[in-house]
Amino acid sequence: MNKINVLVIFGGKSGEHDVSISSAFSILSNIDREKYNILTVGITKSGEWLYFDKDIDNIRNGSWEELSNKNVEINLIKNGNREVGIKFEDGTIKKIDVIFPVLHGPYGEDGTIQGLFELSEIPYVGCKVLASSVGMDKLICKNLFSQMGLSQVDYTFTTKIDFENNKDLEISKIEEKLNYPIFVKPANMGSSVGISKVKNKEELVDGINEALKYDTRIVLEKGIDAREIEVSVLGNNCIEASICGEIKPAKEFYTYEDKYLDGKSTCEIPANIDDLTMEKIRSMAIKAFQGIDGKGLARVDFFIDKKDGEIYINEINTLPGFTDISMYPKMWEYSGIEYKDLISKLIDLAFDAKK
Ligand SMILES: Nc1ncnc2c1ncn2[C@@H]1O[C@H](COP(=O)(O)OP(=O)(O)O)[C@@H](O)[C@H]1O
Ligand SMILES: [Mg+2]
Structure with missing residues (x-):
């Protein structure tokens, strides 16, 4: 039986970069090596894609500089004569049969990278573009x-523009709909980042300002x-x-x-x-x-x-x-x-x- 080439992608630009590395480490330590050949790509916090030659027992501790091979091309879309796959220094190309994105949060879980996989026409693990972004x-x-x-618990929302234009009106609209305590959350985030539980008007204003650091749309929920x-x-x-x-x-x-x-x-x-x-x-x-x-x-x-x-x-x-x-x-x-x-x-x- 031919082994299946799995490209495992981990790291990423989101705040959950480190969590992703732990997830990838567990997957690489446990995946069935009889069935699968593993190819590994790590995305740095600044968004650089690095190919790792060595199997990564060490991705958690090892320096990515040492582990990565910058002479390898990671081609996910057809481009002129370039084939889709991993192209090595000697010109050989390893086909990617399937992609396992082990990424959490924005740019990994939100449909953006799934869009790239769709363009590559390579099967990938997990939700497609729509479900991921929703x-x-x-x-x-x-x-x-x-x-x-x-x-669901009762909820409402506000936006950066509305809040900045008429703070008092937005606050009164929120207070009309929800009693304290209220949970304030940026619409797009994860890992509890930017979330606060507020108990009065003053805290509500602070909570919204905090959440606005992460997104322009804010969800407010009845805290239970x-x-x-x-x-x-x-x-x-x-x-x-x-x-x-x-x-x-x-x-x-x-x-x-x-x-x-x-x-x-x-x-x-x-x-x-x-x-x-x-x-x-x-x-x-x-x-x-x-x-x-x-x-x-x-x-x-x-x-x-x-x-x-x-x-x-x-x-x-x-x-x-x-x-x-x-x-x-x-x-x-x-x-x-x-x-x-x-x-x-x-x-x-x-x-x-x-x-
Ligand atoms: N409406 C709520 N009432 C009570 N606790 C809440 C409510 N919303 C969020 N929490 C608390 O905040 C945590 C993080 O909120 P959540 O919506 O799950 O955001 P995240 O996507 O960051 O995990 C929850 O696990 C829970 O402990
Ligand atoms: Mg949660």
Whole structure:
């Protein structure tokens, strides 16, 4: 059997560069080497694409300067006589059979790089352009979810222009719709960056100004005292949902520090919820994934209101954290799919989605 050439791309320009490297490291350590030949490209924080000759046991620690080979061309689009593939110094070209983008956040998870893959005509793991960009934009996604009848906490939005032109009017419109505490979020971000929980008008103004550093569109949500439940989905046309897991943030909410630095929050798989709630969440996750025309994978996050047990969808992540201890693969492991097999399944789905 001929081995399949998989191009694994990691790093990237987003704030989640380091998380992506950890995800890629786990994938490279576990991917089935009997089936796959691995090609690796790292994107630096400034957006430079580097090809690595050496298999990267060391991508987390090694210097990219030393590991990369700058004489290799990474051709993803047909260009004159250039073929698509990896072109080595001796002129040989290695065909890329499939791409596994292990990138999180803007430029990796938002449809931009997926557009490039579409142009390359190479199959790739995960959601296509539309689902990726919709999943990344909290405001568009919320509007879509409400149109699909998926219940969400009350929300509204403001924009940089409106806020700067008439701050008082915007604040009063927000206060009319929502009671404190309010969550303030940039529409396009991730990893809790730019998010704050505000308890009064003064904090609201500060929170909006903070969020405006990251985006010109801001989502405002009713803050609830919530349990945080997550579920993994997998598939193209026939979509499966894993059993649910629960995140228990160490702080008042699940912040960037908590996610990646302190690491004090804990998780519980399976989530300690009743069967009916589990089933509702799983079917809502599948509905959300289908609704954005998702392919391959996504992790869908929910809230359960501690007061009344109401279930709300929070967000969909189309390229969730993928280290071997990340929620996405862990929830599959508990549902019977080993990490290594999950990688193979995702690659199979990439070929299937291209048919
Ligand atoms: N409406 C809300 N009520 C209560 N907690 C919230 C609400 N929105 C967000 N949070 C908290 O903030 C965290 C980050 O918000 P989230 O929308 O998931 O952004 P990100 O895309 O950055 O993960 C959540 O995991 C949760 O802890
Ligand atoms: Mg989140």
